[in-house]
Structure formats: C-alpha cells, structure tokens
Amino acid sequence: MFFELPQQQSEILMKKAFTLIELLVVIAIIAILAAILFPVFAQAKEAAKKTSCLSNSKQLMTSILMYTNDYDDTPPQTSWQKDKTNKYQVQWSWLVQPYVKNIQIFVCPSDPTPQIPNKPCVGGVLKQDGSCDAQVPALSFVNNYNVMPAHDWIPVSMTSYASPATMIVFADRRASLEEFNIAIGPWKGADGFQDWNSAYGGSGQVCPNQVLGTDYFYITESDMMGPNGVQSGTDNLELMRVMWDRHNHSGYGQGSSNYAFSDGHAKNEKFSQTLNPSAYQWGDKWYPQPAPQYTPDGSSWNSSCY
Numbered sequence: 001m002f003f004e005l006p007q008q009q010s011e012i013l014m015k016k017a018f019t020l021i022e023l024l025v026v027i028a029i030i031a032i033l034a035a036i037l038f039p040v041f042a043q044a045k046e047a048a049k050k051t052s053c054l055s056n057s058k059q060l061m062t063s064i065l066m067y068t069n070d071y072d073d074t075p076p077q078t079s080w081q082k083d084k085t086n087k088y089q090v091q092w093s094w095l096v097q098p099y100v101k102n103i104q105i106f107v108c109p110s111d112p113t114p115q116i117p118n119k120p121c122v123g124g125v126l127k128q129d130g131s132c133d134a135q136v137p138a139l140s141f142v143n144n145y146n147v148m149p150a151h152d153w154i155p156v157s158m159t160s161y162a163s164p165a166t167m168i169v170f171a172d173r174r175a176s177l178e179e180f181n182i183a184i185g186p187w188k189g190a191d192g193f194q195d196w197n198s199a200y201g202g203s204g205q206v207c208p209n210q211v212l213g214t215d216y217f218y219i220t221e222s223d224m225m226g227p228n229g230v231q232s233g234t235d236n237l238e239l240m241r242v243m244w245d246r247h248n249h250s251g252y253g254q255g256s257s258n259y260a261f262s263d264g265h266a267k268n269e270k271f272s273q274t275l276n277p278s279a280y281q282w283g284d285k286w287y288p289q290p291a292p293q294y295t296p297d298g299s300s301w302n303s304s305c306y
Helices: 005-017 020-070 221-225
Strands: 139-145 166-171 193-195 216-218 257-261 266-269
Touching: 020 166, 020 257, 020 266
Parallel strands: none
Antiparallel strands: 139 166, 166 257, 193 216, 257 266
C-alpha cells in the first residue's frame, strides 16, 4: 500500500535540499577563501621559522662568545688541522658544542638542506688519523673568515675590531649554487673582500702589508651581480656562499637573511645592508694574521706573504 505525503509536508522536504546552483556557489566561496587564506597561513609559518632561526643565531652567537671568553677573547678558526699531512678536520661548530645546550640551534628551520659531515665521527669520537670530520650533525650557517679564518690563518682577539656591533660573525649558509649545480664545500667560510685582480674575484688571502683600497677592496652589489658574482657560476666571490634570500624567497637583493654580530646580537636584514661601504659589516679591514710559513711537516702555507 502506498501513501502520499500531504502537499505541505512535501514542500517542506523539498525546501531542505540544496539546488545544484547553491552547491556551486558554496564551493566557489570556499575556493575563494582558501585562495586568500592559504598564502596567509604559509606566510605565518615562514615568519615563525624566521623568528626561530633568528633565535638560534642569537643563542649560537652567545655560545661562541662563551668559547672566546675561555680563550683570551679569541674565536676559533673555521677548521683546524695540524699540518698539510695530518688533516684533522675539526670545525668551529665542533669546538663550541660544549657551550650549547641544544644541538638543534645549529640548524635553521627554514633550511631544507643543512650541511652534514662528509665523514661523521661515529659516537661523536674524533679519530686522530683524520678519518672522520669533527662537525655537528647538521649546520645551517657560514662563518665570516675575517672573524674565524681558515686553518692557515690566525684569528685575532675580538676586542681588536673597530666596530663589534657591525662585524658579522656568521650568516645563513648556502648549500649550493643550484642554477649552476655547484655545491659549496662543507669546510668553507666566506670573506667580504676581493683581490685587486678582478679576473680572480675574491681572494680570502690578505697579507699584512696589503692596503685596503689599493691591494684589496670591499665587495659591492655590482660585484655580486657581475661576471665574478652570480654570473660566474663559481664562489670565487666568497659571499656567494651566503644564503641572502633564506627568508622571503624573492631573489638577489629582495629576500633577507639572519646575521650574528661579534657584540652578541643577531638580526634579519637584506644582503645589500651588509655591503654598505659606510658601515661595511664584513669588517672595516682584514684582521687575521697568516700562520707560520712552514708547517711541522715542512710544507708551506701563505708563501706569498713571506
């Protein structure tokens, strides 16, 4: 037996259902809201990562200062080796570990490819035969050679700097020059000077008798954009190793990076600000001194300075 609903009840049921047009309108509204909100959520997430990265930079800089306080205000080298035969690769990140409570501060949350050791030391034990690399498990920062020089240079006391508040100690690190498929070496720092020989680009080797403005120069924005910079496909200009657009990924000169300074503070700024010649943040001059010419095994370092 079939029963027919009263006309009034049938109309009520029909009114409770959505029409196809109404459903399409709702879907369109949701799509519009998603298009508006998702970028906002992504920006908020990146802003949180940038803040966390800046906090890590500040904590790591504090750890470096604690290390220097124990060593007559002198920072470590980028990496240390006894001589050219005995290459015990002991990097600065390994040396400041005892002053760090959380090893995660060596990594920036925005860095998808932090540097890892080529040959990790198993169990954190350094082998004296040089068969492992003494470095933290992952590292997102590149040091300024002017503060923490390479193994064949001697760092000076941090009290020697003319302007500690504008002397960068480390910055966000670039893992590679992706467009040229060139990886940046794990033991490399970066210096903000270039040699007089523009065909070579950055030198990183400034002898005590060389004069700023005659023998070596500040790096400029035009240098970075020129044939020795982003056009070269190399890191001869060593500031190419800085990830200047780690945050706000918008290309050279548009993004920003976190920088830690020798007075202990850290801040986020555009790369162009670090190259301001009136307040050059990679050092008002070259400070490190060349290591002794001859190493214990009789080989030579920095022979051009002697």
